[in-house]
Amino acid sequence: MEIINRRQRMFSISRKLRREEKTVGFVPTMGALHGGHLSLVREARAANDIVVVSIFVNPKQFNDGKDLDAYPRDLTADAEMLAEYEVDYIFAPDASEIYPSGFSTFVDVGVMTEDFEGSSRPGHFRGVGTVVTILLNTVRPDRAYFGQKDAQQAAAIRRLVTDLGFETEVVVLPTVREESGLAMSSRNTRLTAEEREKAVVIIDALRDAKREFKRGERNAADLTTIVARRIGQEPSAVLDYAAVVDRETMQKIDRIEDSEALIVVAARFGDVRLIDNVVLNRKQ
Numbered sequence: 003m004e005i006i007n008r009r010q011r012m013f014s015i016s017r018k019l020r021r022e023e024k025t026v027g028f029v030p031t032m033g034a035l036h037g038g039h040l041s042l043v044r045e046a047r048a049a050n051d052i053v054v055v056s057i058f059v060n061p062k063q064f065n066d067g068k069d070l071d072a073y074p075r076d077l078t079a080d081a082e083m084l085a086e087y088e089v090d091y092i093f094a095p096d097a098s099e100i101y102p103s104g105f106s107t108f109v110d111v112g113v114m115t116e117d118f119e120g121s122s123r124p125g126h127f128r129g130v131g132t133v134v135t136i137l138l139n140t141v142r143p144d145r146a147y148f149g150q151k152d153a154q155q156a157a158a159i160r161r162l163v164t165d166l167g168f169e170t171e172v173v174v175l176p177t178v179r180e181e182s183g184l185a186m187s188s189r190n191t192r193l194t195a196e197e198r199e200k201a202v203v204i205i206d207a208l209r210d211a212k213r214e215f216k217r218g219e220r221n222a223a224d225l226t227t228i229v230a231r232r233i234g235q236e237p238s239a240v241l242d243y244a245a246v247v248d249r250e251t252m253q254k255i256d257r258i259e260d261s262e263a264l265i266v267v268a269a270r271f272g273d274v275r276l277i278d279n280v281v282l283n284r285k286q
Contacts (some may be wrong), residue, residue, distance in 0.1 A: 056137055059073050067242060109131035120146060148173070153264055192274045203239055226245060247264050
């Protein structure tokens with residue numbers, strides 16, 4: 003396994019792999035790896051000749067400097083984990099490699115990023131779209147792997163890849179959860195033991211709504227009310243949003259028909275803001 007810090011080196015390896023007709027699976031991360039990331043790495047390892055994992059805490063997607071400073075960083079620990087999964091390359095550039103002096107070009111995916119995480123974290127998706135574009139251009143993977151927990155991000159990246167003509171296939175894998183049901187996230191490490199226990203109310207609320215959907219409820223407002231009411235019963239939780247949306251467009255819908263839909267949620271526990279979702283009408 004080689005750790006690469008320079009974009010030029012990553013460019014050279016990418017060109018070599020294409021000449022050798024090797025398939026490349028790419029897992030972009032910000033480090034602080036957990037089981038959710040590793041599930042993506044496992045899938046990439048099983049489906050490709052070469053696996054590249056990027057570790058880059060992207061400053062352009064943080065609208066809060068304190069949040070950026072607090073983000074955990076431990077490249078040595080992350081590299082040890084990835085070595086066990088036979089990752090071929092770790093791309094871990096400095097910010098100056100990704101955003102050199104004079105950098106002024108950004109990627110805006112448009113209306114699908116305006117609500118939910120977009121409105122709660124201004125500029126977030128502009129930063130995500132920009133860094134993903136740079137990483138895909140640098141690594142040139144056949145497949146790139148993302149988790150369903152970040153549903154709006156996954157939808158935006160699918161749109162970006164289609165609109166900008168990347169040959170990369172975007173693979174979105176199911177959310178990996180702790181034994182309690184809490185979605186795995188690097189942010190979970192910032193929860194107190196009590197907050198971590200209370201935060202399970204998010205998935206409990208989503209499962210309540212999904213059960214009602216399976217019983218025949220198709221009205222989005224009623225499903226949203228179920229989620230909001232359950233989370234509202236937990237005094238330590240502050241609900242940011244709960245909504246039913248089309249999975250591909252991330253636009254709110256009034257009634258669930260035949261297409262895949264999501265119930266998306268964000269809630270705060272102390273200083274930590276968590277997101278989660280469940281898929282309705284999942285297609286095979």
